[in-house]
Amino acid sequence: MSISNIESLIPKLLDGSKRALARAITLAENDPQSARELVELIHPHTGKAHVVGITGPPGAGKSSLVTELGLELRKRNLKIAILAIDPSSPFTGGAILGDRVRMRDLSGDSGVFIRSMASRGSLGGLAKATSAVVKLLDAARHDLILLETVGAGQAEVDIATQSHTTLVVEAPGMGDDVQSIKAGILEIADILVVNKADKPGASRTAKSLEMMLHLGPTGGTRHHGVIMDTPEVVMEKSADAWEIPVLKASAAEQTGISEIVDAILAHQSHLESTGQMVERNRQKYRSEIENILVERVLAQYLKSADNPDLDQLLDKLVQREIDPYSVVDNLLEKRQEARG
Ligand SMILES: Nc1nc2c(ncn2[C@@H]2O[C@H](COP(=O)(O)OP(=O)(O)OP(=O)(O)O)[C@@H](O)[C@H]2O)c(=O)[nH]1
Numbered sequence: 001m002s003i004s005n006i007e008s009l010i011p012k013l014l015d016g017s018k019r020a021l022a023r024a025i026t027l028a029e030n031d032p033q034s035a036r037e038l039v040e041l042i043h044p045h046t047g048k049a050h051v052v053g054i055t056g057p058p059g060a061g062k063s064s065l066v067t068e069l070g071l072e073l074r075k076r077n078l079k080i081a082i083l084a085i086d087p088s089s090p091f092t093g094g095a096i097l098g099d100r101v102r103m104r105d106l107s108g109d110s111g112v113f114i115r116s117m118a119s120r121g122s123l124g125g126l127a128k129a130t131s132a133v134v135k136l137l138d139a140a141r142h143d144l145i146l147l148e149t150v151g152a153g154q155a156e157v158d159i160a161t162q163s164h165t166t167l168v169v170e171a172p173g174m175g176d177d178v179q180s181i182k183a184g185i186l187e188i189a190d191i192l193v194v195n196k197a198d199k200p201g202a203s204r205t206a207k208s209l210e211m212m213l214h215l216g217p218t219g220g221t222r223h224h225g226v227i228m229d230t231p232e233v234v235m236e237k238s239a240d241a242w243e244i245p246v247l248k249a250s251a252a253e254q255t256g257i258s259e260i261v262d263a264i265l266a267h268q269s270h271l272e273s274t275g276q277m278v279e280r281n282r283q284k285y286r287s288e289i290e291n292i293l294v295e296r297v298l299a300q301y302l303k304s305a306d307n308p309d310l311d312q313l314l315d316k317l318v319q320r321e322i323d324p325y326s327v328v329d330n331l332l333e334k335r336q337e338a339r340g
């Protein structure tokens, strides 16, 4: 798509046109050059939306919960966007979310925009495409953007990096022991939710999580996921520390939903009043820059695949005369020389 066509999308998108937004997202997903142009044009119009990441094990009820959170947020007159990243269930007629009937209520609402996105498998591809799409949703004046992703490996860490508030969803019976709850999850959670509270064992799961949070491996207090074990540090920082709530909810029976929304909004206020919002935004941009940088630098060096130097180095590598790290050193030095 030509630049002037992309430019003509922007005012419509800013004006709330869902069609223009959908079109821009498709462009950003499929064409890196368009993504870049869109980001350049909309960046000045971003920074208002609160981004909430929702992650957790497969089948914990993330999509069902997102649907309920969406309905509750709409009751409070907030405009929302939902982005399901790499949904494990196939996209069948728009039914990317849990309960179809509830989901239909939600998607029929003009204040709601729903979209799913599949990973592209390229290095940093999903994270980069996600940050472009989040910017588009932000510029389109959504108050909250809910990002759902299944808690597996890098994806959940990427989501936490892209979010202001990270919600980790667990369910009873999926591992009631402290040992089976992934340790890394506590490092990224701002709010913990035990969904399926209509089922037995929810209180036990919640207690396990509380125990992990409040005792921690060294018995210290947590601050930004870091264990503070010296009392002075705790005293000094406690005013700014966010107490991670452990909430029980049932998406199926629609209980505990407004409490989760309250916690999200309380966390948002907390970040703003303590100045931590600025810090989170800096971290978000830092990781965005890192993704772009990695991709660019890699592309540059891959270009040297046609490079006779690389050919010679590969010969030496095959002959065991040199090791791969030294090859990279060599390539980086060549680059420096070419610059200087
Ligand atoms: N009993 C009960 N079942 C629930 C609840 N929430 C979701 N479920 C069911 O759990 C199953 C998985 O729900 P989803 O919302 O698709 O879970 P998910 O975490 O989004 O799943 P993936 O995206 O596949 O990882 C579905 O059969 C839901 O109907 C709940 O609160 N109680």
Ligand SMILES: [Mg+2]
Pocket (backbone or CB within 6 Å): 062, 063, 064, 087, 088, 096, 148
């Ligand atoms: Mg889901």
